[in-house]
Amino acid sequence: MAVKSVETLPEATVLFAGDSGDGMQVTGTQFTLATAYAMNDLATLPDFPAEIRAPVGTTYGVSGFQLHFGSIDIRTPGDEVDLLIAMNPAALKVNLDRVRIGGTILVNSNTFEPKNFKLANMKSNPLEDGSLDKYRVIQVEITRLTRETLKDFNLNQKEIDRSKNMFALGLSLWLYSRPVEPARKWIVAKFAKTPDIRDANLELLKKGYHFGETTEQFVTRYEVAPAKQPPGRYRAIMGVQALAMGIVAAANKGGIQILYGSYPITPASDILHSLSQYKNHGIVTIQAEDEIAAIGTAIGASFGGSLGITGTSGPGVALKGEAMGLAHMIELPLVIINVQRGGPSTGLPTKTEQSDLLQALYGRNGDAPIPVIAASTPSDCFIVAYEACRLAVKYMTPVILLSDGYLANGSEPWLIPNPDDLAPFDIQYAEKTNKVVDGENVFWPYLRDETTLARPWARPGTPGLEHRVGGLEKQEGSGNVNYEADNHEYMIKIRAEKIQRIQADIPPIEIYGDPDADLLVIGWGSTRGAIEAAVSRSNLAGKKVAAIHLRFLNPLPADLGKVLSQYSQHLVPELNNGQLVKVLRDQFLLPMVAMNKIQGRPFGPAEIAEKIAEMIG
């Protein structure tokens, strides 16, 4: 066995890339699990093609999984890739620009042949034409080694070739000194019913690991020490799981049945998949016939005293607009989740973007403000989902929750919360009449709470509180249809005022970074990790910069104006063509600087740090 040196790294970024049929998501997920076991902090970024099975070998069929891990605080999936594992030429071509100069590229050399160069539109063999000179290239015959390993197994060629990702996984686990046990356990459970495939995968995992040890190609093996994280019990969590659990937490703490109505759409479908498993947690799910039906079922449930939730992505929100207006008008609690993706129209279904903010804020007919709340990390989706439910009920209003493709599919270690620490979620239904008219006790469905301006929520089945709601303008108090000029103006204003009063539930803004900064970076949504990592780096480099992150986009925090006024310069990085920046300029009349990236990928800290340096020198 060759003698290997061991180098300890503070952090590393690995990217697994191959054909969509190569099992790169599984490989990435299992590597992540092993990394979590090694107690590193981590962040992941899966990157799927829009096509389910694009033609083999083509660039548009490339599927990737990026993972950034370290003994330090990890905030993003990584600026640059230290190790790219490319299962074919197309995967190399698509991802080469993400690899750090001097980084390592491990290729399955068996796939580097003319047929695949043609499929990937490559003129020459990159392993020979000098185009990879700036990188350390390791060629491993993964296909041949896989076939060799499994030649005595009772599997056909297709089954054998499909297993080669386990060889790659074993090799990567060895390279970064990760435990093999989690992957072994997973294989045993996953293929319990197909022992031949199970054994083949276990064998390949082992062979891949041993290959690292024996081959002369690797002289160095890496170690990444455990990160310093607060003590407690952890799990790895994806944003979409956290979001679904936040909804379950709301059902549990509010003691309320939740109905989730949804129509399949990328990247929101996984919320439906998760929630449909939680039937014993008070969650009812309906896969509706379309986006409008999905929100309709949710509104129906809320009218019945349950909490209706609908989840979708931007195109679906566009279809739900009229129904959202109805929910605003009839003042029923409702949560609309938008897992944003690249737009407009069908856009980039599998890529991340933050381009539906203005749609969330303004995308309805009439003056129909709806609270908008955005998650900032995969695990933050839990709290934000819970808050959205709580506020919807407290203020009797639809609430829009913005997530995005990166948050939904990205994962990170999560200190498992204690349900007792969640904010109380009290629900009070109307039980009695609330008004005397002509000596008669009656129920007025639009008689508001003085503090929150919420109207009472009377459930069908409650005797004496029979009432009608609808999309026509209401008379304040009685809720009867009313077309009068003054009443309409009053109702528009009072509904807007109610939304504004949610400010009472927004905690004071926390400032991240240098307290005496000149420049303030303002972010929202999934850019938080990249912005704060950039600010930390810039502070270390002596730059006076700070950041704030907005969870509430409507209403904006009450102290935002005051905070903004304390800085002379403002930078607003967004994964869109400039949306929050418009809102802030409009409300605060400050010359904000926009920084926009619209490439279907999250920000890396480096690019933001560069912009900071450019602004304050």
Added chain:
Amino acid sequence: MSDEKPDSNGRKPTLPPGSPSAGKSPMLPPGAKAGPTLPPGAKAGPTLPPGAKAGPTLPPGAKAAGSKLPPASPKLPPGMSPKSPESTEKLVGGDGSSAATRADFTSDQDVRWCPGCGDYAILATVQRMMPELGVPREKVVFISGIGCSSRFPYYMNTYGMHSIHGRAPTIVTGLKSARPDLDIWMITGDGDSLSIGGNHIIHIMRRNVNVQIIMVNNQIYGLTKGQYSPTSEVGKITKSTPFGSLDHPFNPIALVLGAESSFAARTMDRDPKHMKEMFTRAHDYRGTGFVEVYQNCNIFNDGAFFQFTEKETKSDRTIYFEHGKPLVYAGGSKGLRLDGFNLESIDLENGQFGVSDCLVYDETSRDLAGIMSRVYWKPDFPQPFGVFYQEDRPSYDDMLHKQINAVIERSGKGSLQKLLEGGETWEIE
């Protein structure tokens, strides 16, 4: 179904007397088959201002030559005056103990339909029927979409929602799924359910959510002032189709049957007794009880159904059919028999055929329902009214909660703490 003759879309564009376009001949595209057109200026009853009591038109499909014109003044629809004396009459509830009255189900809001509108009769029938159903008022919910008839919930003193155009089926699906204990009625129109809400109506049918749907069909858009609807006959002259509409109409019963409806019935605004019977049967059915109601819009489509609803022609032009009874109409003088897959109208008085030759209707037969549903605006056949089809099929909400209960039985009530701690976890000290 094979009984579709080429003239099936040839329903005569009926022009209500006094309508803005009366007197104009509909212009049809070359090759389109139009039924007999009432010649301009033909005596179709006196021209009356909109809203006044209008006379029925010549029944579409009837032969213009030699047919007698009915007298000009049919009765006002029953129940048109919502505050008629009977509104306070006490009725005994289904369990024999409650003493709810029609008044208990009447809200304090002024009814705002046009005078003479068929919707009044439907509302009155429903308000009168409610106490008899014996469901506590607070458990009753009316949900509608948009359109004239969709104002209905405002006039019922129950829980209710006047929602958005075409989407009522989605709201009732959500409400019934969340609250299976409620008794939910959905009110919709031909435009609301068959045009903008077409997708939802077919899906609620296949799901079989346990609610009642009253689909008020007046073959016109009333609230938007008189455009043709998805049930309007080809060649309809309206503001949006000055040269005649081109769209082939839907046949609502055939449509819902095609969408896997489990209960489909038809009735008419001028027959409160039959309406009540159909509504009651829809209510008693555990699944989506769909009832199409022919409703006269006396402002924009007056007389659309008069051949079926007015006593001069009703007997010949309609058949009230019932499960287990022979298909007999025209006061027993005519019947329908099955010749292969085709229905045939037979004369029961000329000695050739007797009642025993008539088809005995079986509402549990989807094939018969299919055949019967295609008897639709045919000049030589009576229009059928009654329950076309009833199927024994579990409702969506029943199955939904059965499934939920089965999961709870198997895995126990979910624990939040356990869920959060699920999957692979590790401890950091």
